[in-house]
Amino acid sequence: MPTVAPLDLDGHCIAAVFLGGVPHFALADGAIHRLDHGHKTLRVHDGLLSATLDLTKSRLITGGEDGKVCSSAGETSEILAEAGRKWITSVASGPQGAVAYATGRTAFVRFADGKTREFQHPRSVEGLAFSPKGMRFAVARYNGVTLHFPATEGKPAELEWAGAHTAVTFSPDGNFVVTAMQENALHGWKLADGKHMRMTGYPAKVKSLSWSAKGKWLASSGSPGAVVWPFQAKDGPMGKAPLELGTRGDAMVTCVACHPTQDVTAIGYNDGMIMAVRFADTKEVLLRRPGKGAVTAMMWDDEERRIVFGSDAGDCGVVDISG
Amino acid sequence: MSEAQTQIPVTVLTGYLGAGKTTLLNRILSENHGKRYAVIVNEFGEIGIDNDLIVESDEEIYEMNNGCVCCTVRGDLIRVVEGLMRRPGRFDAIVVETTGLADPAPVAQTFFMDDDVRSKTKLDAVVALVDAKHLPLRLKDSREAEDQIAFADVVVLNKTDLVTPDELRAVEATVRAINPSAKIHRTQRSGVDLTEVLDRGAFDLKRALDNDPHFLDGDGDHAHGDHGHGDQGHHDHAHASPIHDISVKSVSLRGGEMDPKKFFPWIEKITQMEGPNILRLKGIIALKDDPERYVLQGVHMLIEGDHQRRWKDNEKHESRLVFIGRDLDADRLTRSFEACQATA
Numbered sequence: 182m183p184t185v186a187p188l189d190l191d192g193h194c195i196a197a198v199f200l201g202g203v204p205h206f207a208l209a210d211g212a213i214h215r216l217d218h219g220h221k222t223l224r225v226h227d228g229l230l231s232a233t234l235d236l237t238k239s240r241l242i243t244g245g246e247d248g249k250v251c252s253s254a255g256e257t258s259e260i261l262a263e264a265g266r267k268w269i270t271s272v273a274s275g276p277q278g279a280v281a282y283a284t285g286r287t288a289f290v291r292f293a294d295g296k297t298r299e300f301q302h303p304r305s306v307e308g309l310a311f312s313p314k315g316m317r318f319a320v321a322r323y324n325g326v327t328l329h330f331p332a333t334e335g336k337p338a339e340l341e342w343a344g345a346h347t348a349v350t351f352s353p354d355g356n357f358v359v360t361a362m363q364e365n366a367l368h369g370w371k372l373a374d375g376k377h378m379r380m381t382g383y384p385a386k387v388k389s390l391s392w393s394a395k396g397k398w399l400a401s402s403g404s405p406g407a408v409v410w411p412f413q414a415k416d417g418p419m420g421k422a423p424l425e426l427g428t429r430g431d432a433m434v435t436c437v438a439c440h441p442t443q444d445v446t447a448i449g450y451n452d453g454m455i456m457a458v459r460f461a462d463t464k465e466v467l468l469r470r471p472g473k474g475a476v477t478a479m480m481w482d483d484e485e486r487r488i489v490f491g492s493d494a495g496d497c498g499v500v501d502i503s504g
Numbered sequence: 505m506s507e508a509q510t511q512i513p514v515t516v517l518t519g520y521l522g523a524g525k526t527t528l529l530n531r532i533l534s535e536n537h538g539k540r541y542a543v544i545v546n547e548f549g550e551i552g553i554d555n556d557l558i559v560e561s562d563e564e565i566y567e568m569n570n571g572c573v574c575c576t577v578r579g580d581l582i583r584v585v586e587g588l589m590r591r592p593g594r595f596d597a598i599v600v601e602t603t604g605l606a607d608p609a610p611v612a613q614t615f616f617m618d619d620d621v622r623s624k625t626k627l628d629a630v631v632a633l634v635d636a637k638h639l640p641l642r643l644k645d646s647r648e649a650e651d652q653i654a655f656a657d658v659v660v661l662n663k664t665d666l667v668t669p670d671e672l673r674a675v676e677a678t679v680r681a682i683n684p685s686a687k688i689h690r691t692q693r694s695g696v697d698l699t700e701v702l703d704r705g706a707f708d709l710k711r712a713l714d715n716d717p718h719f720l721d722g723d724g725d726h727a728h729g730d731h732g733h734g735d736q737g738h739h740d741h742a743h744a745s746p747i748h749d750i751s752v753k754s755v756s757l758r759g760g761e762m763d764p765k766k767f768f769p770w771i772e773k774i775t776q777m778e779g780p781n782i783l784r785l786k787g788i789i790a791l792k793d794d795p796e797r798y799v800l801q802g803v804h805m806l807i808e809g810d811h812q813r814r815w816k817d818n819e820k821h822e823s824r825l826v827f828i829g830r831d832l833d834a835d836r837l838t839r840s841f842e843a844c845q846a847t848a
Contacts, residue, residue, distance in 0.1 A: 193590040209590035227556065230587050246556070246587070267560060270583060285562050305564045305580055323566055323579065344569040345579050363579065363618075364569050385619065493590070 183468045187498040190214055194491025196232035197478035200254045201239055204489040206497045207232045211245060213253055216499065225251050225258050235274040242280055244269025250282045262291055273318065275311030281318050283309055288320050290331040298331050308348035312355050321349035321360050340370045342377065353396035357417055361387040365403060369417060378417050380410055385433055391446065393439040398460065400437040400446045405429055407437050407448045409460065426458040427465055438479035438488065447488050449476025455490060455500065472496040511626045512589070514598045515702055516611050518652040519633030520642050521604035524662040527694040528633060532599060537698055542588050542595040544581065546603045557595055559584050563603060565610050568617065574780045574804040575617065576610040582618050589624045597703065598625065605648050608655040609804055616806045629706035632656035633694065636675050637666040643749040653682045654752045654783045654828045657706035658689065665692045682752045685786055685826055752783065755834045757825040761792045763846040770844050771807065779805030781832060787825035792846035
């Protein structure tokens with residue numbers, strides 16, 4: 182039986198991650214809590230807006246209402262950049278310690294040596310993502326995505342699709358770019374030929390995306406069940422129906438987190454319930470009963486045994502599935 | 505969990521450059537009114553107050569992908585409101601300041617169209633600041649000044665000390681001609697009583713009607729007590745404006761009890777077809793065999809309606825509907841509206 186070690190905090194959880202195996206919870210008020218031989222807290226921002234794990238899974242990169250970009254783990258936090266009074270609305274981490282962040286219509290890439298490049302856009306930068314290999318990063322914006330090559334002076338590539346794109350992700354093999362949109366849909370591009378992929382039919386906005394092991398599937402929130410699109414074929418999910426897992430009549434999926442190696446996803450709902458569901462036979466396992474708020478963040482640990490989670494009401498914790 | 509309890513009211517502040525928005529904002533931020541406001545501005549600029557709750561945001565107009573050109577939202581507001589609402593308890597209400605040239609529609613529509621914003625906040629009122637001295641000029645050279653007045657629930661007619669009583673009457677008549685249902689306050693140096701602009705519930709038609717039982721009454725001259733400074737002048741009836749630079753007009757419709765099977769398809773069709781031309785619409789509808797008053801309002805193509813309260817025993821079952829917009833065919837609207845009346 183799975184067991185839950187709860188951590189009741191006060192506030193909206195933006196990110197719940199394992200850093201070196203230690204559960205960390207980043208809250209909107211700017212504090213990062215952790216369960217490291219007891220509950221400990223580090224104040225990082227005055228208002229935390231965005232967070233991402235670095236690629237080595239050892240530090241949490243955060244952006245704040247205070248205009249700061251920070252890199253934190255355990256007791257230490259380092260300010261990577263400051264942008265005055267403007268909100269840091271999005272952060273992303275890339276290879277070789279690179280960090281991207283955005284404020285208003287400007288995206289910045291900070292390399293590990295501290296050198297920073299600035300990329301202006303005609304419209305607001307809504308989402309950021311680095312490609313898994315090489316130095317390329319994507320900016321989600323109104324009417325599409327801009328792909329930059331920050332290490333070179335190359336001209337950016339533009340992927341166009343009408344509408345507001347609010348978040349972006351690369352498939353782990355780097356062949357696809359997928360965005361979440363202001364309307365209830367995802368949009369994708371196959372980078373080799375620019376082919377479009379429309380993924381629609383969601384009753385709500387998609388706020389959580391997670392690639393399964395080896396990028397074979399893309400799980401998403403925004404529906405009463407997790408909507409999982411097949412990406413095994415060379416044209417991605419085109420012409421194929423998605424899986425719908427863990428569908429409940431009375432709840433909406435707000436967060437998804439795929440298992441690191443198996444075709445299984447953890448699904449968090451707006452009432453705080455968490456389930457794990459296997460793709461092959463849709464077998465469901467209840468991991469956590471409903472709580473106080475909607476699940477906003479989840480992550481598996483490397484041992485594939487624990488899931489750290491957070492909610493918009495602050496009732497966070499760690500699920501141990503081995504019991 | 506009651507959403508009504510947690511919805512934060514949002515006031516939208518419009519007005520041309522120099523109309524006095526910054527002065528009003530500074531008052532909202534500094535006066536001791538017992539409430540805390542988060543303020544979303546386009547530029548920190550002249551707001552001389554250091555406050556964590558002032559957020560700078562680039563106006564981002566996003567067209568929705570539904571084929572309707574008037575269905576626009578403010579993308580930046582969605583993000584900022586979402587961010588602010590993750591830390592509730594810091595403020596009691598939100599004020600959104602728009603740039604002088606801004607179209608108020610996308611701001612208002614954001615609070616109708618985005619589910620997240622809508623679940624956590626509610627549009628309280630659109631307040632337009634108008635420079636009494638320069639309005640005639642503004643109306644000559646821009647459409648936005650007119651849109652802002654047409655859209656407003658409250659018009660603060662500012663800088664009244666810079667014009668003569670005759671000029672003031674003419675300016676007020678112009679405002680009234682553009683928007684017969686807005687509440688007008690005459691002021692100097694943005695000195696309006698803050699309770700007259702904040703927490704009005706103007707988009708909550710039930711409350712708007714409770715606050716103002718004569719809402720939508722009369723023949724377009726919606727007489728309110730003036731809150732001016734010693735100026736007792738009664739404003740003129742608004743049918744004749746000395747200014748010819750107005751392209752917005754209002755069409756006031758009045759009828760008896762409506763047949764719901766005719767009325768709802770009609771209002772649906774009118775807003776679908778005329779949406780881009782309709783800036784605001786407001787109405788109180790008497791539906792046949794319905795013991796309650798039905799109130800509705802709209803912004804372009806978006807309409808919302810609800811039952812308000814039971815008709816009182818001595819109250820006349822009458823339907824009233826006001827459209828404010830451009831290129832509205834008053835005759836056709838009148839005819840088709842009247843055709844929706846229930847046959848006795």
